[in-house]
Each structure stands twice: as C-alpha cells, then as structure tokens.
Amino acid sequence: MKHLISVHKVNLFSSIQQWLESVEICHPKVARSLCKIIPARCPFEREIKLFNRTIVSIPPLCKLNPFYDQIVEIRFKSLSYLADHCGEDVTLYC
Structure with missing residues (x-):
C-alpha cells in the first residue's frame, strides 16, 4: 500500500512539474505580476x-x-517576455 501511495505522489509531482513547464507567458500584466511575486x-x-x-x-x-x-523557469520566461516582446527594462525585477 505504501508503494502505491509513493507512486501516486511521484506521478502527481511529475504531472504538476510538466504543467508548470508548459506555462506560456503571453500577457505583459501577468508577466509583471509573476516577476514581482x-x-x-x-x-x-x-x-x-x-x-x-x-x-x-x-x-x-x-x-x-x-x-x-x-517556478524559477516561469520567472525567467516572464522576464524574457517583458524584455523581448514588450521591450521593457527588466532591471526593476532583479
């Protein structure tokens, strides 16, 4: 039973990690909020x-x-989006 629970945890973590990695940043307001948070x-x-x-x-x-x-990757994606697509100075968030 313990083995089954640990397998489910691994699958859940893996699924959440994959979902977080697939997050696309496409709105400046969201990118700014993520960089602040x-x-x-x-x-x-x-x-x-x-x-x-x-x-x-x-x-x-x-x-x-x-x-x-x-999470660090999402922050990097947000910074890159603001710098590359919006032309913003991202030193404010560093």
Missing part, C-alpha cells in the same frame, strides 16, 4: 554575521521545493 533569489538563504565574521550560514531552503526549478 517570484523572488529573484531564495528568501530563506542567510548568513548570520558577528563583527564581519560569518557565524552561521543557512543554505537556500527553496531547493527543497519539488517545483523550485519550474
């Missing part, structure tokens, strides 16, 4: 310093998300 870098990654010395380094926990690569 999806951060340029992982917000959880931190270095805690004391007197300019790193005490603790917290790794980018976003990579634990099974859809991280697809």
Whole structure:
C-alpha cells in the first residue's frame, strides 16, 4: 500500500512539474505580476554575521521545493517576455 501511495505522489509531482513547464507567458500584466511575486533569489538563504565574521550560514531552503526549478523557469520566461516582446527594462525585477 505504501508503494502505491509513493507512486501516486511521484506521478502527481511529475504531472504538476510538466504543467508548470508548459506555462506560456503571453500577457505583459501577468508577466509583471509573476516577476514581482517570484523572488529573484531564495528568501530563506542567510548568513548570520558577528563583527564581519560569518557565524552561521543557512543554505537556500527553496531547493527543497519539488517545483523550485519550474517556478524559477516561469520567472525567467516572464522576464524574457517583458524584455523581448514588450521591450521593457527588466532591471526593476532583479
């Protein structure tokens, strides 16, 4: 029974990943919203310093998300759409 559940999880994750990869950006308003919503870098990654010395380094926990690569790809597609098709300066979103 456990094996069957894990197979369904893998299939569900794979289906969602494929769906996210197939997302097409074709509206400037949607592209701008996605660029604002999806951060340029992982917000959880931190270095805690004391007197300019790193005490603790917290790794980018976003990579634990099974859809991280697809979400970053959507952000890239949005930036590319705004730059290539709309001629906008995308440095605002970087």
